Amino acid sequence: MTYNNMMKKKFADKKEAKQLVSKLGKEFAIVKNPGYIHPEYELYPLAPKIKKPASNLAASVMDMDGTTTTTEALCIHSLEYMVRKLSGRMTDEQWKGLDSIKDYPHIIGNSTTKHVEYLISKYQKSFNNNQIVKSFLYAAGWTIIYGKDAKRKEEVVQNLNDLNCSGLIKDERLLKLNHSSLPDDEDEDQLSAYLFSQYNLQFKRADFNSLVKIGIDVYYQRYHEILERIKLGEGKFIAQNLFGNPNKHLIEAMPGIEIFLPVIKGLVNSNEDIFFDQLLNDYEIKSGKRFPDKNIDKARIMFKKICNHFINNPLKVAIVTSSIFYEADIVLREVFKIILSKLDKLLPESKNKITILNTFKDYRNYYDAIVTASDSNEIRLKPHRDLYSIALYKLNVPREKFAQVVGFEDSESGTIAIRAAGIGLSIAVPFAETSGHNLNAATYVCKGGLPEVILNHNLFLKLK
Ligand SMILES: [Mg+2]
Known part of the structure; x- marks a missing residue:
């Protein structure tokens, strides 16, 4: 069948598809999809590299x-924090943290999902079930009360539904919190303990895909909390606390x-x-x-x-x-x-x-x-x-x-x-x-x- 005729069609068999795909380019990128996407991978035809200088650019x-x-320092910190939270190893003595040589190439420059997937696969063995539930409930509660991004909130609500904890969305004690003042470490401990006592029993055990979503929620909670504090002018305080140097530009x-x-x-x-x-x-x-x-x-x-x-x-x-x-x-x-x-x-x-x-x-x-x-x-x-x-x-x-x-x-x-x-x-x-x-x-x-x-x-x- 000619190319023009094929282009008029809405469906193609394997042979025709092969012809169409080969028309699209000489080099393709293979991009893997996460577990809930069909198909397993996408093939992207890549534009040929242009080496000749242009007479004009648009x-x-x-x-x-x-x-x-x-902002890599902040993102890496937040990813490491996520692993710490899920495993309950918050100090350097308990865990020395991410490996800059082995881990960094997998957690910089990709999507958050890919970064988190990598870290969950690598560190899952160190996770603790109660810590997973506690960290997730706190991150979800924080996002609902203090989060500023509507889509992020929607995703958290979706995850709460999937994990059988939708009651948290209407939790009276949570909703009474003061939206305009961010919780400190002590508030965090109290709120985590309370949410855990209320919702732990009904929490549905997480499979790998749910664990990735939980990791994403915990990561974003931390990252957004830091950004919010930078916005409030607390950048120096954060720099001192996280990196030991108040003058470090975050x-x-x-x-x-x-x-x-x-x-x-x-x-x-x-x-x-x-x-x-x-x-x-x-x-x-x-x-x-x-x-x-x-x-x-x-x-x-x-x-x-x-x-x-x-x-x-x-x-x-x-x-x-x-x-x-x-x-x-x-x-x-x-x-x-x-x-x-x-x-x-x-x-x-x-x-x-x-x-x-x-x-x-x-x-x-x-x-x-x-x-x-x-x-x-x-x-x-x-x-x-x-x-x-x-x-x-x-x-x-x-x-x-x-x-x-x-x-x-x-x-x-x-x-x-x-x-x-x-x-x-x-x-x-x-x-x-x-x-x-x-x-x-x-x-x-x-x-x-x-x-x-x-x-x-x-x-x-x-x-x-
Ligand atoms: Mg980049």
Whole structure:
């Protein structure tokens, strides 16, 4: 049967399906699905890698965690905390914690479900049944009373129903708690003990899939509690408590992002030398080595050309994250505060400075599209193509223009998701914690991050 005739059909037999699939590409990603999804895996045709510099670009789609910013310290802490809670080993003496070499590659840069699945499989033997019930009931109760994300609450209610504890949703003592003041450790102990005494007997024993859902609830409770405290201005207190250093930034801006973002929006029309020198600094911070002296003059000239190019052809920019909106909102607010203060210090007073600072006062001024897990569902996050496809849709970039889109990611799943969405220019900007990832799906791997993307690659543009 001809291709055109096949395209008119709604169903295909195996032979026809094979023909159709082979038309879609030469390389495919195999993405495994969790236990409750049919089929067992998805096959994604990957856009061929584009190595030829483009004469023009239309859009940039960028990951948040690990690319624009990092909250990894908090996420890793919350995952470790989840394992501690389910096993009842809260101190370092009882358990030394996650292994940075063996565990980190499996718990960074993927979806929360995948991270939790890995940890449950690995540490399940150390879990304690009573601790599982207690941790889950507390996390569920906390989310219902203090949680700020509606979808998260729905998921918790669903889990309570599945585990035969739906009574908790209407528990009078729980509902009487003061919504506006977060519980401290003592409140937590009391509430956990109370909920356990009320609902333990009816709790349905958890199989692996339920255990993963419980792990997710416990993880999110911890992570959201920390984010909420950061929002309330308790960042230093948290940093001291969790990491022993009140000055540790819990949310950091990636090196070079404060230069990269204004450049691609065509906002840099003066002080190019100041931006360039900062970029050289950021290059050194990110890659651990100096940008070669012999290349500086040429790179400086190219940098001016890049700035000029984007003044005339500003990119549409989307942030694309597997975090839910509630988290992305807090993280982006914090990171834009950092970017704003860096730019404020860096630039001399000028009209251009005012324009740039105004744009960075609010991340919503800057981005043309913000795509988070809340636009999709936990089961469709990276490496599935969905979030990037939604970004292209929101940015109104049609398929014919995908060759003019550049995507940035720090992880294996992210670089796959970009190409699975049809973008051939998938750039890996790995950072310390994703350095163990397989980045074969990336068109280029830039260990020097965004500074390298500009200094060594001219942002993948062909400039005269
Ligand atoms: Mg990432």
